[in-house]
Amino acid sequence: MIAIQPLRLQPTPSAGRPPQQASSIMAAVRNPGEQQRLASYLKGTFSAYLVPSIPHIYKVLEMQQTGAIIIDIESFPGEATLLCSQLKASRQFGHIPVILLFSASNIRLRIQCLDAGADALLEKPYSRTHLLAQLRNLDRNRALIKEYLTQPLPDPTPATDPAADASFSHRLDHLISENLYNADLNIDLLARLMNMSRPTFTGS
Template sequence: MRNNLLLIVPDKKEQELLVKRFLGNYNIYIAGNWAEVLHLAETNSIQLIMCSVDVPAVNGWELCRQVKSAAHLCHIPVILLTADDSFRSRIRNLESGADAFVRRPYSLTYLDALASNLLANREKIRAHFAGSRCKPITAANAGEEDSFFKKLHTHIINNMHNCSLNVSLLARLMNMSRAAFYKKMKTVTHLTPNELINKLRLSRAAELLTSADYKVNEVARMTGFHSQSSFAKTFVKRFKVTPTEYRQMRQKTKLPQRPALHLLNNDAALYN
């Protein structure tokens, strides 16, 4: 699947050069101002932005800052293109929240490799939540996502007992529209919010069945399932055994239980 690349480069020759270089591997979109950036990013699921700092009216630093300040867009990597390599310019690049910045004249080969590397890091984040056993997310490679998902995780845990916990409630708690929240979740994790909620519910249920002396119906209630039968059906689908059988198996083998409530910890296997 081809990634969508958004170019914000006012110089036509440079724009044509970048289009020629990246068109073979990316779907290219071109914007000239913040309104166009916002429209294209929200309607085309942009995966990467390359932005010149010398955009008219609103400069590239401000455009980048606005992207990184928008909860539903901040996951998009931004590469700033600049001709100024002064100390002040470097500081502004960092303050804008840019994921990387490249000084003109630049090597297209280097720029291509940089873009691929940023997208590979985002793919690790998606794979983590989708169930891959790749390296876990850390503050060093998660960027804005680290803060976003820590906050999201807290809201899910605090409301896990609530049977009505759903996309709409989480979107309100995250101060986002339902559509923007859903789209961000799918883009970054390849999971719907309900799928993530369900994974955390079942991980917590497995922990309670093993480490605490609760009845199955109590575990079902504590993890937000409407009924014991609904809980059992969902549990069997995930673990291939009933909750009671799972407890018996864990007690028999005496396997150490892994912590189930750390979304950004060193145990990516929890989300398999």
Template structure:
């Protein structure tokens, strides 16, 4: 049973109304692991200790309301990737705009349908997984496509910049990356894993292979030269890893790129 639990997404529910909180926790516990908090400050404490995948938060709460809570986590690089659903009794357009401006992914008015809430949760989690798969499996998709907030975008741009600067260094690893990102290894691991479902070392290797795909598509360098430029001491190992990641060898990828670049014949040619 323990193995089954670890495969569930972890949802944090924040609401100062005990009845609503209990109702949401009971319903969501059938499909997810659930944490509960009665205000935003308690919610932040839980985020520090748990790898949360999605947050459902009421707006009208004491100590820290939902707007402030949402703004706080979407501005914090440690949490900015987490989807947020705001629940509120306010049904004005102004309040909805304010919620979205604070970084909320979905805004749901009370009273709400639990079926509608569940559909929104499933959609947010499924879309995140599809985006991860698309990023990992597509050679030319840039990692900035994984950003869900301004803080995420800045983090990923900086991450990509540092990895590219050290691309030729075969010894560049997560220790170096964490130092240059001014983050602890634990924080860096949690952030990269949450965004991409990869370990930092796997992420670095994927960045190397994606850079190689760009160089291969440009057709200016030989495969062994590209292998060296992206930090591989062995062309054989590079080819094996490229094939494992993208399903084609570097040579096959070059062939596909050339075929796709050929202009189509027009009628009469």
């Protein structure tokens, strides 16, 4: 496993948002050339962990918080999309964005990647600018979702108007008094006389 420490340069923040600390990115790739490419692209912007095998992926995930996972399909033929689907189905790791790298412009392969739950696809050769933009976009979207989910829920019971409550009670009392000796007086009849449905009238 190759660990690349982050430098001072941080990802360019979106307009109106404060700079964020560099995230840790894990890249699962076996090809030495692709390892060097990713190392050079991520260096100075993200802390990168390059892992050569699937067991290493889970080992790193258990020890290190990861902002995204990059998987090279050619490094794990027949396993990459399965690994992606397993990660996305996991309660523990399913929230982590997954980017799949592939060479062939094959629509069937693209569909397989999307069916596996990949958050983004990058066709090789890709540029450093494209890779970093994709990572920043995924990180920004995840931050927005987290912000939304952590907001307090609004009070489900809206405040009632005392005047409206008094008017409702007065009208209901009047109808009950008028129908006090009506043998058919029941909840359904009262609801109809109040021009309300039974669930609304009873609050159930």
